[in-house]
Amino acid sequence: MPGTLVAMPGVLPEGETVPADGSLPATALTSVGARGFGVYVHVPFCASRCGYCDFNTYTAAELGGGASREEYADTVLAELALAARVLRDNPPPRVDTVFVGGGTPTLLPADDLARILDGIDRTFGLAADAEVTTEANPESVTPESLAALRAAGYTRISLGMQSASPGVLAILDRRHSAGRAVAAAREARDAGFDHVNLDLIYGTPGESAEDFAATLDQVVAAGVDHVSAYALIVEEGTRLAARMRRGELAYPSDDVAADRYLAAEAALDAAGFSWYEVSNWARTPAARCRHNLLYWTGGDWWGLGPGAHSHVGGVRWWNVKHPTAYAKRLAAGESPGLAREVLTADETHMEDVMLRLRLASGLPLDVLDPAGRAGAERARAAGLLADADYAAGRAVLTLRGRLLADAVVRDLLP
Numbered sequence: 063m064p065g066t067l068v069a070m071p072g073v074l075p076e077g078e079t080v081p082a083d084g085s086l087p088a089t090a091l092t093s094v095g096a097r098g099f100g101v102y103v104h105v106p107f108c109a110s111r112c113g114y115c116d117f118n119t120y121t122a123a124e125l126g127g128g129a130s131r132e133e134y135a136d137t138v139l140a141e142l143a144l145a146a147r148v149l150r151d152n153p154p155p156r157v158d159t160v161f162v163g164g165g166t167p168t169l170l171p172a173d174d175l176a177r178i179l180d181g182i183d184r185t186f187g188l189a190a191d192a193e194v195t196t197e198a199n200p201e202s203v204t205p206e207s208l209a210a211l212r213a214a215g216y217t218r219i220s221l222g223m224q225s226a227s228p229g230v231l232a233i234l235d236r237r238h239s240a241g242r243a244v245a246a247a248r249e250a251r252d253a254g255f256d257h258v259n260l261d262l263i264y265g266t267p268g269e270s271a272e273d274f275a276a277t278l279d280q281v282v283a284a285g286v287d288h289v290s291a292y293a294l295i296v297e298e299g300t301r302l303a304a305r306m307r308r309g310e311l312a313y314p315s316d317d318v319a320a321d322r323y324l325a326a327e328a329a330l331d332a333a334g335f336s337w338y339e340v341s342n343w344a345r346t347p348a349a350r351c352r353h354n355l356l357y358w359t360g361g362d363w364w365g366l367g368p369g370a371h372s373h374v375g376g377v378r379w380w381n382v383k384h385p386t387a388y389a390k391r392l393a394a395g396e397s398p399g400l401a402r403e404v405l406t407a408d409e410t411h412m413e414d415v416m417l418r419l420r421l422a423s424g425l426p427l428d429v430l431d432p433a434g435r436a437g438a439e440r441a442r443a444a445g446l447l448a449d450a451d452y453a454a455g456r457a458v459l460t461l462r463g464r465l466l467a468d469a470v471v472r473d474l475l476p
Contacts, residue, residue, distance in 0.1 A: 080379055080399030084148045087404065090375030095154030097361040100353050101182050103138060103160070104367030105167040106385055107131055109202070113235035113305070114263075116297035118369035118383050119165040125385065134385070135174035139181045140392040141366045141381075146185045149374075154362065156189040157182055159353035161196075168198040172207045176214035183215075193217055193257075193352040200246040201238040208246075208253035218257035218351070219250045220290075226280045227273040230266045233311065235301065247284040257349055259288035264322035266294050267311040274322050278329040287349035289335060290342050291326045293319040320465050327461060340420045340464050358417040360410075368398070376405045408476075416471050424451055424458035430474055437473035446470050 108119045146153075160182055162175060179194060188194075195218040196211060208219070223243035225231055231240060243260060250258045260281050264274055281289055294314050296303050305311045327337065335343035339358065344350045356363060365372040368388035371380045379402030382388050391398040405413075411429070418425040427438060438457050441447045446463035447470070463470055 077379070077401030077403040080397055080402050082396045084144050084397030084399055086148060086374060086377055090377040090404075091149070091152040092375065094149060094152050094374060095156070095158075095362055097359060098158045098356045099154035099156065099186075100159040100161065100356045100361060100363040101157055101186075102353075102363055102365040102367075102370055102372075103162040103167070103178055104365065104370040105134070105162060105164040105170060106368050107134075107164065107169045108166050109169065109199075110235070110237055111301075113233070113301035114294060114296070116300050117165070120385065130389075131170065133389070134170065135177050137385075137389045137392055138178055138366050141398060142178075142181050142185050144392070144397060145364045145366070149186075149364075154186055157186045157192060158189050158361075159192060159356055159363075160188070160194045161353040163197045165197075166199045166202050167196045168202040168207065168211075172210035172214065175211060175216070179215050188215075195220055195257075195351070195353060197222065198246070199238060200242040203246055203249070205249045205253060208250050208255070212254040217255070218259070219255050220259040220261060220288075220351075221246050221250070223247075223260040223277075223281070224263045225266065225269065225273065226277040227269065230269045230273055233266055233268055233302075234263065241280075244280050244284040247286050251285060257288060258284075258286040259290060259351070260284065260286050262289065262291040262326070263294050264291055264326065265314045265319040267306075267314065269322075271321065271325070274325055275329070278326060282329065282333040287345040288343070288351065289326075289330055291323070292341050293323070323465060324461075327464075336422070337464075338422045340459070340467050355421075358421060360414060360417075376410060378403050378405060412475055415474055419457060419459065419471055419474065420467055422458065424456040425474075427452070427455050427457055430457075431476065433476060434474045437470075437475075441470050441473055 104118070106119050108121055111119070111121055160179060167175060175196060182188065194216045196216055197220045199222050221243050224234055224236055226240050228240045231238070247258050247260060262277060262281070296306060296314065306313050330343045335345055337343050338350050339354070342351065342354070362374045363372060364374065365381070368381055368385045369383045371378060379399045381398040382391065382400045388398045414429065415425060427435060430438060438447060441463065442449065442452045446460055446466055448458045448460050451458035457474070459467060459470065
């Protein structure tokens with residue numbers, strides 16, 4: 063599969079205990095931000111739950127008592143203060159990127175999102191050219207709220223379009239109308255956002271080739287400068303999975319997903335977009351999502367919010383999932399961190415290969431061991447890696463290689 067939908071997971075891994083004060087090993091603090099430093103802010107609120115979603119999100123009915131949307135910005139700022147204490151003697155040189163995701167961040171008032179961004183700036187300092195993104199559902203923004211976000215310093219917005227087909231949106235339990243995402247993208251450009259992304263999901267049961275072609279046509283016509291397109295995956299415990307088990311809907315087809323990916327590549331390439339990661343296309347290098355590139359190239363980031371993941375100096379940790387538990391820990395002056403892991407050299411290498419190979423810039427061949435180099439040669443001979451880049455010392459996926467990216471990665475690792 064060329065790409066799958068990724069966001070805050072609903073299931074967290076196990077790991078060692080995070081100290082109550084959130085402190086990190088001294089070895090993790092020696093070069094904070096050497097490969098860039100970002101801040102991720104998780105907003106776990108949604109107006110309704112989409113049928114495919116297993117992310118760490120909550121509707122009002124699911125939240126129960128003790129978790130307040132109205133107080134959420136203050137709770138996030140409390141974790142930011144903890145981050146400042148942890149990194150006090152080794153602060154990052156600057157914050158290069160901020161990404162507010164969810165959930166639906168724009169269910170919070172624009173003033174709250176502005177306060178969070180201002181807090182990040184006051185705590186660590188935003189780079190002069192910092193990329194500041196918020197996700198949004200198309201129905202959760204207005205021209206006025208978009209203008210307020212832009213005035214607050216947000217430079218990029220990512221809208222969850224998923225599809226332009228009413229039937230597909232209905233299967234996914236999306237609430238916005240088929241044309242609302244394109245209208246919101248235009249409103250964002252009018253509000254002064256230079257960088258606007260539309261997120262797509264392809265391979266939904268019942269989606270025809272014509273449905274997806276019409277979606278791509280609308281995306282191109284919207285005038286955005288970035289597109290993300292992910293194959294639908296069916297997560298256990300979701301409403302969509304239950305419908306498939308009951309036989310109400312067919313399971314996604316890998317062959318159909320591959321056809322949709324090829325259609326996306328053809329349409330977006332013809333419209334002037336270039337792929338820079340297997341599931342992401344941009345009109346220009348400046349339009350690429352720098353926050354995601356920071357993840358993919360081994361940078362550091364602090365994740366604020368329930369269930370959020372962080373990575374600093376080879377230490378990865380994740381917060382407690384539920385907003386109530388998250389708020390209670392911070393109110394008690396404790397870290398909301400649930401568990402953490404210190405990555406070994408082998409684990410760091412594996413992740414580096416997995417992530418960098420998905421980039422158009424590719425992977426230097428000299429980071430591979432002899433078995434990995436042999437695997438790369440097999441992939442090149444099979445037409446999965448580009449000959450010219452291979453000759454120049456880099457493993458770069460061909461179009462066919464992108465369709466089989468996971469298999470290529472497996473062949474490059476021990």
